[in-house]
Amino acid sequence: MTTPSFPPLMSGRAVTGATHPFDMACTLAAEGCDAGLIVHNLTANHLMAAIVLAPEVPLADAMLMLPTCGVGFQNAFGALAPPEVAVHLEWSGGLRLNGASCGRLRVAAGGTDPEVEPDWLVIGLDLPLMQIAERPGDQPDQTSLYDEGCAELDPVELLEAWARHSLVWINTWEDAGPRALHAEWRGLAWRMGEEITQNGRTGTFQGVDDRFGMLLREGDTTHLIPLTTLLETQS
Incomplete structure (x- = not known):
């Protein structure tokens, strides 16, 4: 398999076997590796990768890298895939192809306080290349x-x-703020305006706030679910 080539501000590190790039990236980030490292593991069935970032903003703002890399994925996929394949982004990081679940983005950070700058942030991508179910139809919502x-x-x-387009959107966010990102992401958001269940609450997904916190309308009350609730804990 060809060795990936990344933009000048990024570098690659391949892992193999059972080593998951997300876990490795978190370990390397905690050890102080350079930002822009992309750890990757490409198999016959999966594309797995993770980007190490070094935010210079509080964690609540740095979490916008999750939707940023989601938009980066959609842009990358749209440039390479057949035009009839539609990509949508779940608020929680899930990826949808033609309405069915197809992998996810995930996030971890070197800190949990929303108002404190984290030491590092890692965005992971898990994408199935081939169907996991043993028989077609076993998982009708999976593709x-x-x-x-x-x-x-x-x-x-x-x-x-994905690396190139994500870097473009990261630079756009740094230079011009989140407005363009919000506009792009809203056009890709999965089930906005519909009833969903998130973090144990069920209501109408009304949109997001400036920090991409989910606005979930439940009866007469609108709940704000911060992006930081999606952080994965690294042991």
Whole structure:
């Protein structure tokens, strides 16, 4: 498999076997590796990768890297995949292809206080290339790239494009603030305006606040669910 090539501000590190890039990236970030490192593991069935970032803003603002990298993925996928394949982004990081669940983005950080700058932040990408279910129909809400007609899509090119497009959106966010990101993401948001269940609450997904916290309308009350509730704990 071809070695991925990344933009000048990024570097790559391949892992193999059972080593998950997200876990490795978190370990390396905690040890003080350089920001921009992309740890990746590409197998016949999965594309797994994680980007190490070094935010210079409080954690609540740094969490916007989750939707930023989601938009980066959609842009990358849209440039390489057949035009009839639609991508949507779940607020919690899930990825949807033609309405079915197809992998996810995840996030961890070197800190949990929303108003304190974290030591590091890692955004992970898990993407199934081939269907996991033993028999078609076993998981009707699950799909893969190949099941959606993307068998010709090179996973190495997709990884490279995800890195490039995510970097563009990170720079846009740093230079111009979150307005453009909000506008782009809203057009891709999954089930906005519909009833959903998130963090144990069920209500109408009305949108997000400036920090991409979910606004969930439950009866006469609108609850704010911060992005920081999506942080994964690293042991």
